[in-house]
Amino acid sequence: MGTRGASAVTIKRPVEIERMRAAGRILAGILDVLEAELRDGMTTGELDEIAARMIRDAGATSSFKGYGSNPPFPGVICASVNDEVVHGIPSPRRRLVTGDLVSIDIGCIVDGWHADCARTWTVGSVPHGVQQLIDATRRGMEAGIAAAVPGNHLGDIGHAIESVAHEHGYGIVRPFVGHGIGRAMHEEPQVPNYGRPGAGMLVEAGMCFAIEPMFNLGGDDVRVADDGWTVRTADGALSAHFENTIAVSADGPELLTVCADAN
Ligand code: MG
Secondary structure: OOOOOOOOOOOOOOOHHHHHHHHHHHHHHHHHHHHOOOOOOOOOOHHHHHHHHHHHHHEEEEEEOOOOOOOOOOOOOOEEEEEEOOOOOOOOOOOOOOEEEEEEEEEEEEEEEEEEEEEEEEOOOHHHHHHHHHHHHHHHHHHHHHHOOOOOOOHHHHHHHHHHHHHHEEOOOOOEEEOOOOOOOEEEEEEEOOOHHHOOEEOOOEEEEEEEOEEEOOOOOOEOOOOOOEEEEEEOOOEOEEEEEEEEEEEEEEEEEOOOHHH
16 A cells, blocks of 8 residues: 555664564465466455455454545455556455456554555456566566665665656656555655655665555556545556565665565
8 A cells, every 4th residue: 555654764673573574474475375366257355355364364454454534445455457556445346357457455464563565467468568567567666675775765766666667658656655664554754656866865774665666558647536545547547556565674675575485
């Protein structure tokens, strides 16, 4: 989930990062299952049910369900299809078909500590240009994460992300941004998906960020739907979204939203 920000920047202790790592492992495991289950005819409500059961079975709680007040978010996942950018509400009435692009965002809490993670997949095969958008958005996330090293600034992260989008001429979503994460899903600082090298807050070891570019096949602009949540591209073009939660260490960024065998 993206945000406009809240609360203060905190430096996390190793024991706190360990809880976020546990939350992140749960999310990575759930996303692996959802990716394997995804098929033509499935509803986004079914994906939400699988995720809700897995969060419960892991002894964690959802970061998303009940979040906010516009109205409270009803799902444990956001499921954003095609021109939906982020914050799509999962529904038993939203049936996926071959050729759809679907972005799944999920967050959970372990012992009071959050992790937040998103992936974009397709149902069956899609035109090359659509797959390219997805691959570039993932690379944008990876470039942003690689720039999250002590001594860099937040502008370096945003610039790294933005540069990947510019290579392809993709739109970059600006009103929704990455964020600090820890005891709250959304903490300061905001981590925009654009920026100037050397600008903004200094990145320090112990900071934890959710880095989450959203790239559009068309322009930058987005609109929030009447349901109070679903964000769509203004021009109806497809959009992709990737997100990992990371901890900045002296050695560089550590991915927290990965399976145990990935570290
Ligand atoms: Mg997020």
